[in-house]
Amino acid sequence: MEKREELYRGKAKSVYKTDDADRLILLFRNDTSAFDGKRIEQLDRKGMVNNKFNAFIMQKLEAAGIPTQFDKLLADNEVLVKKLDMIPVECVVRNYAAGSLVKRLGVEEGLKLNPYTFELFLKDDAKGDPFINESHVVAFGWGTAEQLAKMKELSLKVNDVLSKLFDDVGLLLVDFKLEFGVFSDGSIVLGDEFSPDGCRLWDKDTKKKMDKDRFRQGLGDVIEAYEEVAHRLGVPL
Ligand code: ADP
Ligand code: UDP
Numbered sequence: 001m002e003k004r005e006e007l008y009r010g011k012a013k014s015v016y017k018t019d020d021a022d023r024l025i026l027l028f029r030n031d032t033s034a035f036d037g038k039r040i041e042q043l044d045r046k047g048m049v050n051n052k053f054n055a056f057i058m059q060k061l062e063a064a065g066i067p068t069q070f071d072k073l074l075a076d077n078e079v080l081v082k083k084l085d086m087i088p089v090e091c092v093v094r095n096y097a098a099g100s101l102v103k104r105l106g107v108e109e110g111l112k113l114n115p116y117t118f119e120l121f122l123k124d125d126a127k128g129d130p131f132i133n134e135s136h137v138v139a140f141g142w143g144t145a146e147q148l149a150k151m152k153e154l155s156l157k158v159n160d161v162l163s164k165l166f167d168d169v170g171l172l173l174v175d176f177k178l179e180f181g182v183f184s185d186g187s188i189v190l191g192d193e194f195s196p197d198g199c200r201l202w203d204k205d206t207k208k209k210m211d212k213d214r215f216r217q218g219l220g221d222v223i224e225a226y227e228e229v230a231h232r233l234g235v236p237l
Pocket of ligand 1: 012069081181
């Protein structure tokens, strides 16, 4: 397998072609962004930690029957993945109120949501990733009704698997964002990444934030918190 030219440079990862038309390389950089890319900083070790964290989680999900992009870890900062035609929609599952839900509805941070909620956002930084609903996805052709149903089913399955995984190591999975794409065989596959950059994790006892909110809110020790989560889960760093 040979690394070829850069296809796309995102805010946190760079995407490379390979000599296999069905495979890409994701390179996790240390760049850390917030507020739709308006604030960007370099955090030492972040690329390596998120790459290994993501590989660990994707393999857990795959073992639970969720189709993921993961193929194999290539280096500290690089992973080989299935090449997907990404659906430009972010799927957000919430178990407790935080972030934009708190701002939008004025509810208290930490409120237990019963049942969990499922939300959709259009992946479009220039428009500020606007909140959309299921009919928009189909009406604007971002995905079919069948693809959407699959994305929702898989998101909720991810929630079941990961809520338990984190609970077992004393962490609350508050919310998370997933991105899906279509593989060459037409199937819906989980893409992008699962790391503390795209979810909220709180210590069950102290409610300490162990995710990207440490960066967004200037709480400090961002990567130290990611490493502690990785350590609790047994992710080899
Ligand atoms: P952003 O585009 O939000 O700045 P990143 O820096 O994480 O995000 O860039 C990674 C890009 O690669 C994203 O646009 C994401 O949708 C895309 N991507 C992630 N996984 C895959 C995949 N398996 N196949 C194709 N594209 C992918
Ligand atoms: N999220 C993300 N990328 C985005 C927007 C949100 O990974 O572009 C994640 C975020 O880290 C959180 C969840 O999705 O775990 C819900 O985010 P929310 O809607 O509360 O938005 P925020 O206020 O965090 O931008």
